[in-house]
Amino acid sequence: MAAASAGAGTVVLVDAALAPYEHPDLRWLVRQHVLAVLEEYPTLSPSVDTYTSESGASAVLLNARGLLAVPSAPPPVLLTLWLPRKYPYAAPIVYAFPAAPSSASLARDHPFVDHRTGRVRRTLPYLEDWSVPRSSLTGLVRSLAEVLRVCHVLTTASCGFVNGATARSATPAEEERRRMHTILVDELAATLGRDTADFRGRVDQDVHAMSSLQATLRARAGAVDRAVRDLEDERTRLERAVTASLAHRGQLISWLRSAKWPPSDAAAALAPRAAAGDAPRWVESKASELAVDDTMDALGHALANGELSFQEYIRHVKILARQQFFHCYAASTSTIKRKSIL
Template sequence: MVSPATQSPTQQFLSSVLSQRGPSAVPYSEDTKWLIRQHLVALTTAFPSLEPKTATFTHNDGRSVNLLQADGTIPMTFQGVTYNIPVVIWLMESYPRHPPCVYVNPTRDMIIKRPHPHVNPSGLVSVPYLHNWIYPSSNLVDLVLSLSLLFGRDPPLYSQRRPNPNPNPNFQSSSSNLSNSSSGYPQHQHPHPHPTPPSRTYPPSPYASSRPPPPHTEDPTEVFKRNAINKLVEMVHNDVTGLRKTREAEMEGLFGLQAVLKQREENLNKGLKEMQEEMEALEQQLQVVLMNSDVLEGWLRDNQGKKLGGLENAEEAFECVDVLSKQMLECTASDLAIEDTLYALDKAVQVGAVPFDQYLRSVRALSREQFFHRATSVKVRAAQLQAQVANMAARSQHYGS
């Protein structure tokens, strides 16, 4: 992480602005502020003539909001000469998910060319890069490069300053020279009307007067070459834009597939966990069954060959080992007896041996009694299972010691 001491003034300014809270905070989403900072730092690194600032932007409905902007000039090359176009790039509230708002910002001695294919009379810029803005791959550096290329083909500004006589006949000025105005934007210095040596030629200026320039003849080969290069650059730009859209659509599809696979992984892990829990429960039940088998085998060994003696009922040969077993036996016997009684009542009402109203009263009373016996059996069974588990744990600890 870069320490504040090693940050540039631009980075320190952006860190301070994007970390502000309260009424003066900029209205950008918290999850995109890091990308906004990255875009502006990259822009000022590639184009030092653009400076990030904060200013108040007024919407068409009258709302005012404090936004970030990149204010300065964009270099462009027109007929072999480099000029600077003053612009303001506003980062709207939804940036970077939506494109910024770009305005050409002419100085007092400049006017906007009318008509212009990419700049309206108010200075608002409309170019294909803004229309094809794709989050998160689109950025400010590529936008400025596109503007520089398009403005170089057709400059959006002209100067309305009229040339003044120069009393010094030896002073010469080239139409390609640029100077700084009081507003901080480069302005064009027009040549003064005086003779110039025939050996020097001056490139035409995009900031020429709105009067028609004098006709001049260009080499058809150069015109064809320049048009071919511009057409080739435009074709390459369109191909790159189409390829980028295709790749981003493929990435979106892969992200969707990744989400589906993630959901399947979660379902498989959940099912595996449930199967493991079920296996543990079955193992516990198996241990209980094995323990009961040991108990029955021990009883058979102890009572093998013994006679019932004077027992009148064979059931008296089985003695319950504890109170819970005795209670379970009684509840189970009562439940089964009531079940047999209900079956007999059903047969009796079918043949007409029992009146229907008496049948309903008997079934209601027997069902209530059967419910209590079954509820008691459930509680007793749970208590027995808990006691058996505790007994198994005690045995394991005994054998382990």
């Protein structure tokens, strides 16, 4: 019931704060204790802060802090409940301070509250008899409110507790002022409780919206990371392909330089055509040479687009280079013949 009435942001905060606690199997019980006390006392709010003990050791602990309106005792108390790491087997650490330190201070001889630090002593019956699963935060706050109703911690004129002695009998006018003061404080506490509950609801909505936005941003970050990894893989693949192409280009240039052109049978076949030296044959040879250039360009584009493997590209280039050489040789021979005739 407490979890259902509490906001999603409060539940997320409590669950995140309980992650480092020593009894993971009892986190559900701790969550139930915290949500129950927040539901019964809406002026309390959960938070995560660093607690420093009297020995100087510090730890990040879950706590609930807020005003506690004591029945029949006008001055409210600023209450703080710290949950130690061994909770629920270890009792909470409780502090009580005046809500307005400038107008009130802690009683020096209070039996249950240390006036120097504001810590509630372990002599408080509920803390002294703390046990699991009987004890809870809600029961502790109820017990503390009952104790403060009988014996308030503040040394103000309206407390009726000064130096452990009973104050003098109040006049009817003072009793009326005290009654009106109590009514006003109760109304103020109720208003603060409603405002706190409303503010907590809005904060829970904001936390829930931020959590949803965080999940969306994490998903987008994952997509961006995957895209970056894919681009890195593609860049590596292209670098390897360029390196391999440069190596094959060097091999192809070395092969072309070491090849012997033209072969003897090709020269014998081209000799009659070169001797003729007529213009149509020169044009035909030159056109064939340019056509081979266009074909090589088309093969180069096909290789770049991945439509042709490098082995197929080299095989076709070898054949076309041989044909182009023959056409180029025939065209140059025809040109020389024409010049000799002219």
